[in-house]
Amino acid sequence: MNKDNVKLAIAPIGWTNDDMPELGKENTFQQIVSEMALAGFVGSEVGSKYPRDPAVLKPMLDIRGIQIVNAWFSTFFANGDKAKTIDEFINHRDFLHAMGAKVIGCSEQSLSIQGTTKAVLEEKPIFTDEQWRLTTEGYNELAKLAAEKGMTVGLHHHMGTGIQTTEEVDRFMAETNDDVYLLFDTGHAYYSEGSQEKMLAILTRYLPRINHVHLKDVRDEIVDQVRSQKLSFLDGVKKGTFTVPGDGVIDFKPVFKILDDFGYKGWMVVEAEQDPALANPFEYAVKARKYIRETAGL
Numbered sequence: 001m002n003k004d005n006v007k008l009a010i011a012p013i014g015w016t017n018d019d020m021p022e023l024g025k026e027n028t029f030q031q032i033v034s035e036m037a038l039a040g041f042v043g044s045e046v047g048s049k050y051p052r053d054p055a056v057l058k059p060m061l062d063i064r065g066i067q068i069v070n071a072w073f074s075t076f077f078a079n080g081d082k083a084k085t086i087d088e089f090i091n092h093r094d095f096l097h098a099m100g101a102k103v104i105g106c107s108e109q110s111l112s113i114q115g116t117t118k119a120v121l122e123e124k125p126i127f128t129d130e131q132w133r134l135t136t137e138g139y140n141e142l143a144k145l146a147a148e149k150g151m152t153v154g155l156h157h158h159m160g161t162g163i164q165t166t167e168e169v170d171r172f173m174a175e176t177n178d179d180v181y182l183l184f185d186t187g188h189a190y191y192s193e194g195s196q197e198k199m200l201a202i203l204t205r206y207l208p209r210i211n212h213v214h215l216k217d218v219r220d221e222i223v224d225q226v227r228s229q230k231l232s233f234l235d236g237v238k239k240g241t242f243t244v245p246g247d248g249v250i251d252f253k254p255v256f257k258i259l260d261d262f263g264y265k266g267w268m269v270v271e272a273e274q275d276p277a278l279a280n281p282f283e284y285a286v287k288a289r290k291y292i293r294e295t296a297g298l
């Protein structure tokens, strides 16, 4: 891949999981960002252990050669919580802008079951036409607010949410303006659709509107257990649904080629949450970095 176009980041979720703070609670902020740099990454997303004051956070990252590239933001438009969502979004945008990030990755969390005990493959929400309208209108507004700071918004399609499947991503992209982007996550696309081809189809279809990429791999045998035992999203994560690129079932070579051929410019973020007690985060970060060097030439 073209090194002038694409840079590599890693998310702190492999070290400490904000969805299940008991996972990796022993890992400190300084250890996390030091290990990211040592493994050869130059960017990071923001975790709950990171200082939230840019004046404190920035020098601690600069000294390690790490840049903030994005931070998760939950929206609740379909629930009707537009005013609160917009208010919190502006704070979040301003923090990311102060940190030098260019994209804001958002997930529509109304009725989401991703943090609950519900069976992730059976009980996801399906939005009504009215909930779709509220959501897409909301994202059109977020895009305008992001543009005020020269930033873009990307929707993170996510397991257990109202925007998970190919059809739901298609509807979201069709009903939002062209300045609303997609945060493409290999792991969630594969998990939802169950095949490499369908995952690649989403990537290919929305290339001009992808502003950020999450790289996570999937273990098919754990997804089989999630299906047969009706497990929740988080129980699956604890068992090892996800791993770093190159360690699961996804073939990343076509992912890198499709992005490179198109001329994708932006960040690719290794984001592979698993139990740090079972999968040492530094070892897995090094493993991911080596695989990407060998397969993407980055």
Ligand SMILES: O=C1C[C@@H](O)[C@H](O)[C@@H](O)C1=O
Residues within 6 Å of the ligand: 013, 019, 072, 114, 156, 185, 188, 214, 271, 273
């Ligand atoms: O981008 C993400 C953020 C996490 O909190 C989430 O659950 C994970 O799966 C993901 O893709």
Ligand SMILES: [Co+2]
Residues within 6 Å of the ligand: 156, 185, 214, 271
């Ligand atoms: Co992701």
